[in-house]
Amino acid sequence: MGVIVRLLLLFVAFVGIRTGLCYTDPHDTAALLSLMSEWQNTPPNWGQSNDPCGVPWEGIVCNNKSRVIMLKLSTMGIKGTLNGDIGQLAQLQSLDLSYNNELGGSLTSNIGSLAQLTTLILSGCGFTGNIPQELGNLPLISFVALNSNKFSGRIPPSIGKLSNVYWLDIADNQISGPLPISNSKSPGLDLLLNAKHFHFNKNQLSGTIPEKLFSSPMQLIHILFDANNFVGEIPTSVGLVQSLEVLRMDRNFLNGVVPSSISNLTSLNELNLANNKLSGPMPDLEGMNNLNYVDLSNNTFDAAEAPFWFSTIESLAVLMVESGGIYGDIPQTLFSITGLEQVLLNDNAFNGSLNMGNSISSNLQIVNFQNNSISEVTLSDSYNETLILVDNPVCKAQLANTVYCQLQQRKPTPYSTSLTKCSSKACPLGQSISPQSCDCAYPYEGVLIFRAPFFRDVTNSSLFQQLEMSLWTKLKLTPGSIYLANPFFNSDNYLQVQVKLFPSNGIYFNRAEILKIGGDLSNQLFKPPAVFGPYYFIASPYPFPDGNAKGSSMSKGAIVGITIGCVVLIIGLLVVGIYAFKQKKKAERAILLSKPFASWGSGGKDAGGAPQLKGSRWFSFEELRKSTNNFSEANEIGSGGYGTVYRGLLPNGQNVAIKRAQQGSMQGGLEFKTDIKLLSRVHARINARREAGAFEGRQ
Numbered sequence: 001m002g003v004i005v006r007l008l009l010l011f012v013a014f015v016g017i018r019t020g021l022c023y024t025d026p027h028d029t030a031a032l033l034s035l036m037s038e039w040q041n042t043p044p045n046w047g048q049s050n051d052p053c054g055v056p057w058e059g060i061v062c063n064n065k066s067r068v069i070m071l072k073l074s075t076m077g078i079k080g081t082l083n084g085d086i087g088q089l090a091q092l093q094s095l096d097l098s099y100n101n102e103l104g105g106s107l108t109s110n111i112g113s114l115a116q117l118t119t120l121i122l123s124g125c126g127f128t129g130n131i132p133q134e135l136g137n138l139p140l141i142s143f144v145a146l147n148s149n150k151f152s153g154r155i156p157p158s159i160g161k162l163s164n165v166y167w168l169d170i171a172d173n174q175i176s177g178p179l180p181i182s183n184s185k186s187p188g189l190d191l192l193l194n195a196k197h198f199h200f201n202k203n204q205l206s207g208t209i210p211e212k213l214f215s216s217p218m219q220l221i222h223i224l225f226d227a228n229n230f231v232g233e234i235p236t237s238v239g240l241v242q243s244l245e246v247l248r249m250d251r252n253f254l255n256g257v258v259p260s261s262i263s264n265l266t267s268l269n270e271l272n273l274a275n276n277k278l279s280g281p282m283p284d285l286e287g288m289n290n291l292n293y294v295d296l297s298n299n300t301f302d303a304a305e306a307p308f309w310f311s312t313i314e315s316l317a318v319l320m321v322e323s324g325g326i327y328g329d330i331p332q333t334l335f336s337i338t339g340l341e342q343v344l345l346n347d348n349a350f351n352g353s354l355n356m357g358n359s360i361s362s363n364l365q366i367v368n369f370q371n372n373s374i375s376e377v378t379l380s381d382s383y384n385e386t387l388i389l390v391d392n393p394v395c396k397a398q399l400a401n402t403v404y405c406q407l408q409q410r411k412p413t414p415y416s417t418s419l420t421k422c423s424s425k426a427c428p429l430g431q432s433i434s435p436q437s438c439d440c441a442y443p444y445e446g447v448l449i450f451r452a453p454f455f456r457d458v459t460n461s462s463l464f465q466q467l468e469m470s471l472w473t474k475l476k477l478t479p480g481s482i483y484l485a486n487p488f489f490n491s492d493n494y495l496q497v498q499v500k501l502f503p504s505n506g507i508y509f510n511r512a513e514i515l516k517i518g519g520d521l522s523n524q525l526f527k528p529p530a531v532f533g534p535y536y537f538i539a540s541p542y543p544f545p546d547g548n549a550k551g552s553s554m555s556k557g558a559i560v561g562i563t564i565g566c567v568v569l570i571i572g573l574l575v576v577g578i579y580a581f582k583q584k585k586k587a588e589r590a591i592l593l594s595k596p597f598a599s600w601g602s603g604g605k606d607a608g609g610a611p612q613l614k615g616s617r618w619f620s621f622e623e624l625r626k627s628t629n630n631f632s633e634a635n636e637i638g639s640g641g642y643g644t645v646y647r648g649l650l651p652n653g654q655n656v657a658i659k660r661a662q663q664g665s666m667q668g669g670l671e672f673k674t675d676i677k678l679l680s681r682v683h684a685r686i687n688a689r690r691e692a693g694a695f696e697g698r699q
């Protein structure tokens, strides 16, 4: 945005203020107009007034001083870039541009000027380039969600200055380099003692996870470091973060021995260290009695018998140790853990017998022992769910040709919200059937992604129905107006669920409703049931009925229009100004002319010596010319030292004598003055006598 255009916008805003048309702070108005000039699809009421706080532009919240404090534009379909003028919104506390996937470009360093900012949400946009280090200049910020963009470069160490941050989500970008740690010269992530969420997953972060990163005063509940390029050992210090509930370090290149301090994390619900190069003994998780989900697959642990904790952690729902080098017998008590859902112990070396016992968990669905050395199996009548024994000796003998020895076993049907009461109804393109009313409507759609659920069962209706209920309750929708479908664990091992939310009235949500729902999801105001763990949401664009035809409120054209208008206005004002100036000069000249003795002395210097003539009159040359019949010879009545005297007849019938200086003569100035002085004395005496007479007459 050119400086000139910016000045013009500021000018327009000031004119608005001055003319009493608007109350919004002119800097804020100018900044918004400037942002708008680079955005398509801003809400239709943007730019309809030049007063963003007056009848508020949608997505804008102002304080009572008419300063913009919130700018929330989740899922508006905004396209374009975020320019540096955002930095002018000096009182801005909350900025949420989430789920505008065509809003991108680099993130302006002016974001660091927003000293009042507490919330910055850019989830699911298309931002590229570095995270600006100026982000570290925002001491009040507590919620930072930059996830699911295309940010690259390193984590700026200045982030370590955000001492109030509790949510730090930079996941799902292309951020590389090491985790910055504080030293005498520079801050680092180890200083973020109020942070509860380190969501750094799905990036290209590298180097070791520094020992100094964690300390006991930390409040972290979620550490998501999965799917990066970390190397080296898991730091012992992680065991100091007693508040931890989720620890995901899977899919890195971590090696060495898992520190025993990890067993101090007794609040942990999920531990996922899969797909690294960890070695030494398998970690001892004895006593971690809140663990629901454990995945230690695909490491290089020492070959050993099944650890004791397999059957002692009563909270266990998911046990995954693929390729764990485990041999010997399979502990029977494992299968009687009440909440157990899935046991994935394929690609190990179990070589004893399998007897799942008779008190098998009613939640158990999948038991996978593919590719082990099991030679004897005692089948249980109380278990009719999936049991995979392919590639075990037992499939060549005892169980040959049974269902247990075939890979294609019954696939459980993932949950989806029931539409059976709606019969099979077809909806127009873009609409879907609301499970609440069975009417067609345009739902607000997207995917909920749970990064560390405490379960793995995608068929569990009661869990997903709890999720539905929490959605309609917390998002204030009509009960039943949620459709969930196709839950599955994606390639990142996140639970992904398709979500459709339906409007309470009519077939559309209005913008205010979308802004509210999008904001509640991006800002984590919506909390799913605890077993779903940390989540994020990515919305699909919403097909607003006012569309983008009218919706692209302030196009480049409009801005150009305003700008041209301003230029024309300014030129107009200049022209008027110059005209007024000229008129003033003209008037001054006229006044000067009407004071014949103003320049009595040369250059008007001794004007003070000019005779004061009472009742004298000023005549223009034209008048004199007329009254003397164009200074005709017939009117000549004599000639003096420096000019000719004419007889003149004034329009009122008075006869006068007019002395005309010789044309072109520079002489006679002195004589002229002498004449005037003489005449003025005569005139004064006549006047004095007249006044005295008048006085006498009245007596």
Ligand SMILES: *[C@@H]1O[C@H](CO)[C@@H](O)[C@H](O)[C@H]1NC(C)=O
Binding pocket: 239, 260, 261, 262, 264
């Ligand atoms: C576990 O925590 C206790 C104190 O809470 C501490 O004394 C002990 O050293 C820790 N264990 C490990 C292995 O870090």
Ligand SMILES: *[C@@H]1O[C@H](CO)[C@@H](O)[C@H](O)[C@H]1NC(C)=O
Binding pocket: 274, 275, 295, 297, 298, 320, 322, 323
């Ligand atoms: C373990 O590695 C295999 C082969 O790369 C892969 O197919 C499997 O999904 C991995 N297991 C887990 C739990 O990630």
